[in-house]
Amino acid sequence: MGARSHNDGGARKALIGSAGAALAVLTFINLFNYLDRYVVSTLVESLRRSELHLTDTQAGSLMSGFLIVFALVGPIFGFLGDSRSRPRLIAFGVACWSIATALSGFAWNFASLFAARAAVGVGEAAYVTIGPSLLSDYFPPGDRGRVMAIFFCAIPVGSALGYVVGGFIDVHFGWRMAFFVAGVPGLVLALLCLGLRDPPRGSQDGKETAEPQAATRPAANYLALLKNRPYVLTIAGYAAYTFALGGLAYWIPAFLERVRHVPEKSATFSFGIIVVITGFVGTFAGGWLGDFFARYTQRAYLWISAVATLAAGPFAWLALTVAAPHTYLVCMVIAQLLMFLSTGPINATIVNIVRPTQRSSANALGVFSIHLLGDVPAPLLIGLISTHSSLEQGVKLVPLGILVSGVIWIFGALAQPAGLATPKMQGAPGLGAPR
Numbered sequence: 001m002g003a004r005s006h007n008d009g010g011a012r013k014a015l016i017g018s019a020g021a022a023l024a025v026l027t028f029i030n031l032f033n034y035l036d037r038y039v040v041s042t043l044v045e046s047l048r049r050s051e052l053h054l055t056d057t058q059a060g061s062l063m064s065g066f067l068i069v070f071a072l073v074g075p076i077f078g079f080l081g082d083s084r085s086r087p088r089l090i091a092f093g094v095a096c097w098s099i100a101t102a103l104s105g106f107a108w109n110f111a112s113l114f115a116a117r118a119a120v121g122v123g124e125a126a127y128v129t130i131g132p133s134l135l136s137d138y139f140p141p142g143d144r145g146r147v148m149a150i151f152f153c154a155i156p157v158g159s160a161l162g163y164v165v166g167g168f169i170d171v172h173f174g175w176r177m178a179f180f181v182a183g184v185p186g187l188v189l190a191l192l193c194l195g196l197r198d199p200p201r202g203s204q205d206g207k208e209t210a211e212p213q214a215a216t217r218p219a220a221n222y223l224a225l226l227k228n229r230p231y232v233l234t235i236a237g238y239a240a241y242t243f244a245l246g247g248l249a250y251w252i253p254a255f256l257e258r259v260r261h262v263p264e265k266s267a268t269f270s271f272g273i274i275v276v277i278t279g280f281v282g283t284f285a286g287g288w289l290g291d292f293f294a295r296y297t298q299r300a301y302l303w304i305s306a307v308a309t310l311a312a313g314p315f316a317w318l319a320l321t322v323a324a325p326h327t328y329l330v331c332m333v334i335a336q337l338l339m340f341l342s343t344g345p346i347n348a349t350i351v352n353i354v355r356p357t358q359r360s361s362a363n364a365l366g367v368f369s370i371h372l373l374g375d376v377p378a379p380l381l382i383g384l385i386s387t388h389s390s391l392e393q394g395v396k397l398v399p400l401g402i403l404v405s406g407v408i409w410i411f412g413a414l415a416q417p418a419g420l421a422t423p424k425m426q427g428a429p430g431l432g433a434p435r
Contacts, residue, residue, distance in 0.1 A: 019138040022196055026131050027154050029094055029189050032182075033124055034158030035165065036101045037066070039182040040117065042166035044254045046175040047113075056391070058110050060383025062117045063250050064376045069121030070128075071371040075364050077126040086134045091193035093126025098186025105179035129364070137199040152343070156279020160272035163253060167269065225365055230353045233412030234302065235366050237405045238346055239373035241309060244316070244401030245339060246375020247382050249275075251395055259392050260323070274333055282340025290345035298352065301345035302413035310406035312338035317399040320392075339402070346409075353416065 040062055047054045080089055100119035107113035135151060162182070169178040225231055256267035286304065293300035312335045319331035354362045378397070385394035 022138050023135065023150065025189070025192050025196065026090075026135060027151050029090075029127065029186075029193070030131065030151060030154035031158040031161065032094075032186050032189060033097070033127055034155050035162040036097055036120060036182050036186065037124065038159045038162030038249060039101070039166035039178060040104070041250050042163050042253050043170055043175045043178055044251075045257050046170050050175060052107065052110060052113065054110060054113075056383040056386040056394075057380065058114075058383075059254075060250070060379035060381075060386075062114060063246070063379040065114050065118045066121045067246075067371045067376040069118045070125045071368045071376065073122050073125040074129050074367055077129045080130075086130050086198050087193050087196040089126055089130055090134070090196075091190045093123040093130075094186050094193055095123070095190035096126070097121075097123025098183045098190065101183030101186070102180055104183070105176040128367070134196070134198070153280060153283060156275045156283070156340070159249065159279075160276040163272035163275070164269050167253070167267070167272075222365055225354065225362055228354065230302075230412055230415045231350070231362065233408055233415055234346065234349050234353065235369050236373075237305070237309075237408035237412055238350075238366065239370045240401050240405035240408060241339075241342065241346075242370040242374030243378045244398045244405065247378030247395070247401065248316075248398045250375075250379040251382050251386075251391065255320070255391055255395055259390075260325075260328070270329075271332075274336055278333060278336035279340050282337045283343045286341035287344030287348075289341070290348055299413045299416045301349040301352070302409050302416065305342040305346045305349070306406050306409035306413060308338045308341040308406075309402055309409065312336075313399050313403040313406065316402055317396075320395050320398060335402075349412075 044054075044056075044059045047059060048056075077089060077093070097120045100116050100123060103119075104113055104116040107116060132151065165181065166178045169181050252271050253267050256262040256271065260267075262270075286308070289304055290301045293304065297303075315331040315335035315338070319328050319335055322328065322331070350362055350366055378401070382391075382394035382397055385397070
């Protein structure tokens with residue numbers, strides 16, 4: 001319980017002690033987390049035309065390199081977050097990714113840009129693994145569903161702002177300035193983190209719980225998870241889902257410009273608006289539907305995810321293959337809305353199908369797996385196909401990934417017990433998209 005001394009000292013010095021203020025700060029940071037992550041997507045065409053002369057393969061590898069570092073470093077910060085000052089670790093992470101984003105604007109060749117984008121992954125890994133843990137100790141269990149929904153709704157907003165802000169700055173001031181504008185504000189947020197209170201772990205649950213079994217026997221926990229068939233199928237489907245979502249998010253601005261001949265400013269703005277609207281509506285609707293149908297069977301969360309994702313596949317295919325602008329708009333909105341319906345239910349499933357002492361390990365292994373198998377290879381593979389064929393052919397991997405995820409989740413639902421979901425098992429829907 002050495003972590004308690006850190007917590008007590010941090011609590012006495014905290015400048016931001018209220019739960020509501022902490023939620024606001026952490027949600028705003030999460031918004032910039034995704035803004036910094038996706039700003040590079042809007043700059044692909046400018047980077048290709050710049051003195052860096054990036055190929056599509058190199059451009060795709062920028063996101064893949066970031067995600068590899070993000071996935072590999074995440075478990076390290078997850079372990080540190082169980083024993084050290086969480087506000088200080090978060091402040092380090094925010095400062096690290098902000099500086100790395102700003103340094104991207106000074107890149108002089110592909111290698112220097114790749115290194116800067118990879119360093120962004122170190123900072124974001126610290127935040128994504130520790131932020132939800134800190135929030136859970138600010139709010140009682142009965143409030144955590146709404147709290148996590150607010151926290152993770154920053155994902156579509158931040159992603160959309162990455163498209164909109166990055167595209168606007170690029171058009172008017174150039175790609176280097178876009179990195180500077182995205183990165184510098186995070187340094188102020190890092191200072192705010194140092195003022196956050198670090199409550200005792202488990203204090204909102206009536207007692208401090210260090211979960212010694214999970215902390216001292218990580219290998220045994222991970223081995224047990226790999227033997228849990230519903231869990232493995234859930235994560236496998238989530239990896240295919242993340243492959244599709246990550247590939248689409250990274251390449252859609254370049255696709256709209258190059259294939260559909262949409263001006264850069266319009267391409268980034270229109271897709272950003274789609275992400276914001278469908279992200280909000282889909283995330284909350286999926287969580288509500290999951291809770292409603294879980295009254296009848298605990299398989300409900302996976303069934304909703306499977307059916308919604310399978311329905312999204314044909315619409316994604318039409319959006320990416322039919323040239324008519326109105327067809328693209330309607331089909332892309334429907335596809336994104338159906339994809340975001342899975343956000344809450346699939347994350348609720350992950351915590352429902354494992355023991356309470358395995359939940360941290362389950363989330364850590366899940367984040368590691370969905371990125372290394374999902375949006376790490378997706379931008380690179382689409383870029384490779386584009387280099388050797390065309391981007392129009394490369395993006396066809398997106399609907400394929402969507403359909404694969406839906407099929408796997410059907411098998412995952414059938415592998416679960418069909419009994420009723422008890423209040424204890426339901427967990428909190430709305431825990432967010434790929435983190």
